[in-house]
Amino acid sequence: MISRDAIEAAARRLTGRVRRTPVLTDGPVGYKLELVQHAGSFKTRGMFNKILTAAEDGLPAAGIIAASGGNAGLAAAYAARELGVPAEIFVPVTAPPVKVAKLAKLGARVVQAGVEYAEAFAAASVRGAETGALFCHAYDDADMVAGNGTVALELLEQLPAGFDTVLVAVGGGGLIAGVAAALHGQAKVVAVEPRNARALNAALDAGAAVDVPVSGVAADSLGARRAGAIAVETAVAAGLSSVLVDDQAIVEARRRLWEDYRLVVEHGTACAQAALTSGAYVPAVGERVIVLLCGANTDPADLA
Incomplete structure (x- = not known):
């Protein structure tokens, strides 16, 4: 697992380079709006x-x-x-x-x-x-993961009253590895993946990274055939839970994010919201949940 020190060093390195993205709250659910980051996603x-x-x-x-x-x-x-x-x-x-x-x-x-x-x-x-x-590996690189983890440090600063759970869409695992490392011991992190692109979920089942077939509406951003080694190691060490959602749920979650909040996100990003709207993840009474909306590089023409 990436160290908290490495993530804090990344935060200092990124000062003035990246946007401090806002949090939108709606009752017990909050949305970290990383979709407004430079270049349209957390990967910056x-x-x-x-x-x-x-x-x-x-x-x-x-x-x-x-x-x-x-x-x-x-x-x-x-x-x-x-x-x-x-x-x-x-x-x-x-x-x-x-x-x-x-x-x-x-x-x-x-x-x-x-x-x-x-x-x-x-x-x-x-x-x-x-x-x-x-x-520059898209996800399985220690410096990449540390930089991605800075989004979770922002959450801790923005929500000083705390939160219980963060739902994170997973492709290769570079985002969830950073978020889980930054929040280790402070909040639960849940991996959300499409059923037909379940690289991390399959790795947790197998006890090691394995190749999986990839298809579906979110494959352009969550289309890693194999989860990164850092993500698998972190998921095991942190005891992360994993849930799966189908394409229909992803499409519906994306549509509802537009209709309810006027947020335009890509299908991969909507995967995290689909965990809630489909019932794949059911919060406990009083549980404070954050949905990490991680990217918006999409054609909005099919949202209407």
Whole structure:
């Protein structure tokens, strides 16, 4: 598990680089609005921390390289642009056009390879070895995880009266690993995954990371075929619970977030809310729950 000291160091490193995102409360449920973060997701925290930490020893002339279903690439491109560093981003051909277009607008060189994140990752790994660029893993990297964990430190500061539970959507596990480490001993953290992209849930069942098939409406952002080693280690050490939701529940949760709060989120983000709206997670009486809404890189055309 990443240390609390590493997360606090990341918070200091990120001062002035990332937004302090707001919390919306509605009775016993609160929403951490990380969807309004720079580049549209929490991953900007991790990417900035990764690049800034590496920059302390000097970055290669080739800059950085990353593989992504979309959000990690957007975060990497944004952080690289802000720091004046070249960026090359590999995404699968199934990446949403809205994300691919935004990558180009941020100045990154975009390469589409494969139909899944795993295939884009393999292509990026080969390219990184050729160029010597700093490889920025989308989720299974200690600096990335520490940066992501800073969102939980903000929650502790913003809600001094406390909270009991945080629901976190999980793909490769870089967000939940940071949140669980930051909140260890202070709040329960629940992993929420699609039934057809259950990498962490399957790892907990098997006792180790395993490959799973990936499909469904949230596969562009929660489409890791295998959970990261840091996430699995953290989930076991912290005793995290895991729940699964189906595609219909995710679509309905996304629609309701729009109708009830006028929040436009991607399907992967709505996965966390779906745990509540579908009954996959039922809070106890008086339990104070935070839903971490982690990204908004989506086409809102299908929300009406």
